Amino acid sequence: MRVELEGPPDADIMFVGEAPGETEDKLGKPFSGRAGRTLNNLLAQAGIARYQCIVTNVAKERPPANRISYFFEDKKCTIPKPKMQAWVNELKEDIELYKPNIIVALGATALWALTGEKKISIFRGYIIPCSLVPGVKVIPIYHPQAINYDWKLYFQSVLDFRKALRHSKTPELPEVKQIYRPNVNLPEFLAYMEECITNPEWDRLAIDVETVQPGSHIEELGLSHSPDFGISIFLLKGRIPTLPEKDELLLWQTFARLVKTKKIIMQNGAYDIGILWYNQHILIPDLYMDTLIAAHVCWPELPRDLGFLGSVCLNVPPWKSGSAKNELYNPADAANTFGISEVLDLELSTQKVRHTFNFEMGLIPVALMMQLQGIKVDRETQTELKEKWNTVMVEMKTQLDTIIGREINFNSPKQMQELLYGDLKLPAQYKRRKSVRDKRTLTTDAAALRKLAGMVPDNPIFNLILDYKKANTLLRFLDVKLSPESRVHTSYNITGASSDDEEDTKKTKRSFGRWSSSKSIILPFGSGNLQNIPPEARKMYLAEPGWTIIQADLIQAEAVVVSHLTGNTKMQQMFKDAFGLANKERKPYDIHVLKATELFGVPWEEVNKVQRKTGKVIRHARNYSAGPGVLANRLGITMSDAKKLIVADERVDPSLGLWHLSIQEELKRNRVLTNLLGRKHRFLDRWGDTLFRSAYSYIPQSTIGDLLNVSLRKVYDKLLEVPFEVKLLLQLHDALYPMVRNENVNETIKLLRDNMLHPLTYNNQEFTIDVDFKLHTSWAEGEELEINWKEVGDGIPKII
DNA sequence: GATTTTACGTA
């Protein structure tokens, strides 16, 4: 059936979808099916009344199998067949007839028909001119059906619909008042900087640098004192300097004077400040706002790249869409960073999250210092380890090639499938599914290999493959490039996942407040992520001669938090009683033994190792609502035994289940959870178990992440006060690794403990997570310290 | 050549 346009002739807003679906086809009404229900929901969230709007589609008939490409000549849907062209002409006439103030292009097909553009992910949220009927404005938004498939797009689309409503009062496109001065000469740039310095009313300055790799050399420098102005100068063209040395020196001298007088705004300042310091030796003394951090605090679940933030915060045209060589790119970045900062500043107040913002801003210098400092690798040990594991790898490969009779790439899932399930005809092993509705996919991962090894005990290849793969993986962590000073460096990312990837708008940004670690662009040495180095590879990270690496751990950190969240008073008491004791003295307060006594009804003294391990695993698994499959896997027991264990534990500790339910209740209210240090997170996934599991882990995980960083900042502040040198080497989520000279170990441990004990409050009850220490000659080998802090009191412990 | 999938390391 042909589906006609619907709505009042005097409507301000016109929604244009793609084509009718099954329900629409039957009822003859646009957006009357599942996508229509999602549209209605979005409109309600945005405060738009559908009956006051025009609703239609580009195509008036349903394509076979709902595939819009049926109406096009080409696969990319850019050359319409005559029927489609006629509908586009019809759409043009409708727009001219009804003259809406704004047209909402729902999805890529509508965007194409109205503007000729294709990429919805780039243009969504921006007000752009309609090319079909010039003079009309269009705002592209994801199609409701796309949102149904990918629920993460929901929240940002609500923001987009609100923007559409704001712009529906008048037909005019937003006025373009921005002035950009790209690629100016030195006198003009110097004059601008001098004007900034002398004008006290311009108190803030946005800075953006473009760099070339390798070396992160500054290619272009952009500045802005207002959302409506941006200026830039090139320092490099290709790799050739544009300015004589003397002139460039003058530029940087003036710049260094300028930044001292202004509140600085940057997007991802940790990088820009880092290279300004590393390459130009210019210190940015007052970073007033990092828009990446502000966005992370205000909207942790949304993308954070400038293009996205611009679409949400500003009324400027999309400036990131053209070719990368667009001259205006850099000055526009600077000006729009300024504009975005003003909106985020208000948002921080509205959402009452400024404390989290200030906290994260305070971490920038710490993370940057750790990145630039790096951590030393002993080249000799590295070579030894590389040789050792290379030998293992080659040996396994030789044996396997002989047994199998041909060469196989064991890193190739495809070849592995052919071997295991084709040649050997072994029972298929499937990957764990996110939902029972998902289709099963074959796997050849380590767990599958171990299972097959158990089924065919007389065939040695499974264990050989496992050993081969282990050596192979390890080599990835060992065979890394070192800096000339034999160091590796990592970029610690305060806002978690990096988001300068513009194509990546579909991924939800999670970031529970924990730092992530990735490859440093400034100093690209090492394996990148330093938070996932396996123990064997840690052996090559040696303490410098005469120095000791100290490991300061938050003890049982997440478990302590969970005991308070669930109101498990027995566990709380045990943590309290064990507080400050030496490691050896903690035995009577072992929560895993406690769990075993409860679970198996055996007296404390008679709990054996297997029972303790069972207690440990089940507690951890149940905290985060793991299923019997995981438990069976972890403990090497059958599914039915695992199920029984879970049932038994539910009887022993019903508080966990109740806590999970209370989290669901809290999510129901507004989908926002707040951790014990006040950090908020909105959960945008589709309502269901995946969402719940993620939410259960949020408060314990993010509280500990924040807690450790509170400590880290406090320790960092002390570094300048103490009369000896402390190097902060690593941050591993619940542990800090400083390195000091041997003679300063005692004082450092005292300092660490003083600054890492930080009381938390839940339900008006105060508690403190304990800290313990290990001393290392390398990152791998550590010796547990036995300190009874009750005996030490306020003094300094005498360890060495 | 760019993007997606698979596998795997840590807390």
Next chain:
DNA sequence: CGTACGTAAAATCT
């Protein structure tokens, strides 16, 4: 149907 994170190689798409 633990979660969180980043990297690399293979597979797949264009």
